[in-house]
Amino acid sequence: MKPRLTVVSQKAAPDVRSPILEVRSLTKVFRSAHAPVKVLADIDIAAAAGELICILGPSGCGKSTLLKILSGFIRPSAGEMRLNNRPITRPGPDRCVVFQEDALFPWLTVAENIAFGLRGKMKDRKAARQEVDRFLSLVGLTAYRDYLPREISGGMKQRVALARVLILQPQVLLMDEPFASLDALAREEMQNLLLSLWDQLSHTILFVTHDVVEAATLADRILVMDKNPGHICAEIPVTPDRPRRQDEPGFIRFCRTLHDGLRGGFSERNFPGWP
Amino acid sequence: MMNGTTIKSGLSGLLPWILPALFFLTWIIVSGTGLAPTYLLPHPETIGRAGVAYIFGDPDQGAYAGRFLSDARASLFRVLMGFSLAALLGIPLGILSGRTMVVRRLLSAFVNGLRAVPGICWLPLALVWFGIGLKTTIFLVALAAFFPIYLNAAAGARSVDPLLLQAGAMMGVRRLRGTFAILLPAAMPSIMTGLRLGLGIAWAYLVLGELTGVPDGLGAVIMDARMLGRIDIIVVGIILIAVMGRISDLILKSALRQLFKSARRLT
Known part of the structure; x- marks a missing residue:
């Protein structure tokens, strides 16, 4: 039913000399009760x-x-x-995050979850709707737009999680x-x-x-x-x-x-x- | 189809009605045979007749005839006022104390101390402060309904999955929108429980407030009927309060479900 997704084209080798994200000597110490x-x-x-x-x-x-x-x-x-x-x-x-666990809003449908971050960002309602439709089809969930998170499988939930952050163009x-x-x-x-x-x-x-x-x-x-x-x-x-x-x-x-x-x-x- | 399942489901459909039926049967037997004198326990038929007269009768037909509408209106108004006051204070304070350590520490000792005081203790003080009538009743109703609303809102806000708030933060949701778009919906099932408990308690304290000598209201009717020895009217009042409490709960539930996606989809 679902088409197998495979990559056809190849991108050029990334240029590491001009990094977009840079982390330097990052250290984290947690204070616990003992030490x-x-x-x-x-x-x-x-x-x-x-x-x-x-x-x-x-x-x-x-x-x-x-x-x-x-x-x-x-x-x-x-x-x-x-x-x-x-x-x-x-x-x-x-910098958007896709969490390991299910972090979708359980009171919103698939489409509403994907649209969540757009509200306040995109004023044009119609354009926002089109954008949601585009990302719904990108992750192959068009048929499930009105389902609630508890009604879909774990894999589908992660597709929604992916779509709702990709739509924000992080x-x-x-x-x-x-x-x-x-x-x-x-x-x-x-x-x-x-x-x-x-x-x-x-x-x-x-x-x-x-x-x-x-x-x-x-x-x-x-x-x-x-x-x-x-x-x-x-x-x-x-x-x-x-x-x-x-x-x-x-x-x-x-x-x-x-x-x-x-x-x-x-x-x-x-x-x-x-x- | 006469197999085991249909018989079973027929029986389980009957199950909730067995005890009420037995109760009424006993009642009819006890008061019909004169085992209990009718001035203590009137026959169900007497009560039915009194109820019909109270609800549908003309005012000139008897002492309580036709008073129901005005009594119900008065009582409903008091319950609504007190309950709304409790909800308006209880939900925001509850959410705040559920999410903010400072507010929680500030409020919890005070609220828990007040909560330990039985509501009825406030009656004499309320009478002194507000006099007999509307204000006292609303005060008592609001005070009693506040605690379940506040405590449930606080518990709901505290137990919201932090992952949901993190998800909101990384999608660029700031504090205010986060409160209304994430925190409130996620806490909605608890808030709803608190509101329903609060409304139930509101009806109980309505009667307490109205027992003090106001001229109208369902509680007042019960008290008045006691003075005049009209047991039938007391029982009618009790049943009507129960019915109105149940109906108002149903209305509250469906109103919340109408208004909020989260109430509709999470409960």
Whole structure:
């Protein structure tokens, strides 16, 4: 029923020298009852416009905290964050988040959820409606526009979550393990959808995941994180064309190296990469 | 179809009516056989006749005939005034105290202290302050209805999923719009519960306020009938208050559902 979404065209290689999002020596210390706990230490990230970066790491390495800081929900203890050369201080629609859990408004229909952020931004009612229709069809939910979140599946909810932020045309999309709670089939479908939307709309994406295969499928570049305290231990460029077939020997070999690296710790910051 | 399911569903349809039917049967037997004297417990038929006269009769037909409309109007007005006052204060204060630590700490000791005082204790004081009549009744109704409305609004606001507020913030929603577009709808089920509980209590305190010697109102009729020994009218009054309370609850519920998407879709 639903068309399989695959990526046809390829974009030019991103230019990392003029980053749109810049993070410099970001550190976060949580004060607990006993002693301060350092959860993030000296994080440096430079994301080029239109780049898809996966942040890969085991649970507890602070990758979700990093995303919360970038979205402005938590203040960092030290360090600098800049988007388009402007410091990041509070949540805003230029850096939209797709949460891991269901964060749709349960009293609004699919279409109303997608339109939520537009109200107040777009005055023209008719144009806003057309925009909602466009994004409904982009995520393949036109037939479900009047359904409530509790009436649709987990995968569809994440499509709505994606559409309601993409419609705001954010400069950076922050995704916090958005497909982790989906079944394998739905997850693959969502990954394809994300790639196709990314290809059409050219957002910069920071995608947090603990799934090696997901990172290898999506990323232009993988930042590997390790814990105690959370830091980036390796930076791996991933250059093969998309769509990347997951049964290809090169893909499998790359995933295995990533997996072993996650387990044993990456010895050097610059990992060979793929291919 | 005579299978087990139909018999079962027929029985379960009857289930709620068994106790009322038994109750009426006992009542008819007790007062029909003279086991209980009719000046203590009139026959249901007497009460039915008194009720019809009270509601539909001409004023010149008897002591209470035809008074229902004016009594109901007076009582309804008092309930509405007191209840609206309670809602107007209770919902904003509740939401504020549910979301703001300062307000919560400021209010909670005071409100919980006041709440411990039985509502009836306020009656003598209210009589001194406001005299007999409208103001005292409204004061008592508002005071009693305030607590469930306030407490439920506070609980609802406090338990709103922070993820929803974060989602709003990242979509560029500022404080004021966030309150009306996210906080209120998300807390709506609790607010609705509080309002319905408050309305129920409002009817109870209406009777208390009207017992003090106002000329009209359903509570006044009950008190008046006691003085004149008209047990039938007392029972009629009780039943009518119950009916009006139930109807006003239904109206409140459907009005909220009409007005708010969240009330319609979350409850």
